[in-house]
Amino acid sequence: MPLRQTPAYALRCYPLGEADLIIVFYTYNFGCVRSVARGARRVRSRFGSAFQPFTQSELVFFEKEGQDLTRVASCEVARSFYESLLTPESAALAAYFAELMTEFTVERDPNPALFRLISAVFEAVEGGIPLPVAARYFEIWMLQLSGFLPLLTSCANCGTQLEAARWAVGHPPEFVCRECHRQFAGSRLLSPAGTALLKEILKKKPQEVAEGAGHDAQAVHRLATVNRLLIRGHIGKELRTVRYLDRLRRGTRKLRFHAASPTSDHPPSGRSIAH
Ligand SMILES: [Zn+2]
Incomplete structure (x- = not known):
């Protein structure tokens, strides 16, 4: 699966199962992208505050065949307006x-x-x-x-x-x-x-x-x-x-x-x- 990288703003999050999140991003290169972040609801999530609304990040995601939702590979905070x-x-x-x-x-x-x-x-x-x-x-x-x-x-x-x-x-x-x-x-x-x-x-x-x-x-x-x-x-x-x-x-x-x-x-x- 090719990795795609882009500056992104997190817009909204939705819980998925017990530990995951669906995040709606607005990205520079791809426009609106919906992506699943595995384990993002855990206390010690590796994503930190990257999914707070309108936090700007460098998003890396990939697509899963046959699925509408993409997957977050990494998401590093670039700028926070928190x-x-x-x-x-x-x-x-x-x-x-x-x-x-x-x-x-x-x-x-x-x-x-x-x-x-x-x-x-x-x-x-x-x-x-x-x-x-x-x-x-x-x-x-x-x-x-x-x-x-x-x-x-x-x-x-x-x-x-x-x-x-x-x-x-x-x-x-x-x-x-x-x-x-x-x-x-x-x-x-x-x-x-x-x-x-x-x-x-x-x-x-x-x-x-x-x-x-x-x-x-x-x-x-x-x-x-x-x-x-x-x-x-x-x-x-x-x-x-x-x-x-x-x-x-x-x-x-x-x-x-x-x-x-x-x-x-x-x-x-x-x-x-x-x-
Ligand atoms: Zn008129």
Whole structure:
């Protein structure tokens, strides 16, 4: 069996039998890979912390004939973001990113830009950027790199050029103009500030966005609402971890995450920003 080697991020783990784990990796060379690690649940596992969510490792795996799951031969930690993922809200966000990754990617379809996105966002989180900004950055680029970010320039319904604001609709996920949006139930406004934030995300690094348009909590919140609609429109369901983030936000109001939750449907101030 040929050994395959690649940089990889662990996304999720599932127990297998008494001692083993199935790990879902996002790898640089092969995209999403599911692999069995023998003995990984034992106290003195030779894999150490390599399977903690979003730990970057050098993964060596091999295929077993006739089996969908590959086998981990070795997995050496290259970089851990463990310290920055210790709070409940950052751990919830990591789980949300992992679910987004598994919903938006298919196995063995490598996309190195997506791998670099993970690195860029977690480095920024480690550097202290606000989690809601990190969340918006990850969502927009996940949509963009998967080919599902709607056209920003013109209305998907009538073709009119879109100005400072646009409305998002869910089925199919598109942006439409002020005149057309009433035809679509549940459309959401992306305000001029929210639009500016989106465009900045497409041009700049996470840290630069946090220091620029990401300062505007209303814009971050508005983009959160729109991203949620676009993501739900694309995958056809609400993500499980979004509901967890909702519960976390309601249960822990002191968290900074609350200031501009990625999941709430209402502006945090209660002030109308519909127009
Ligand atoms: Zn239109």
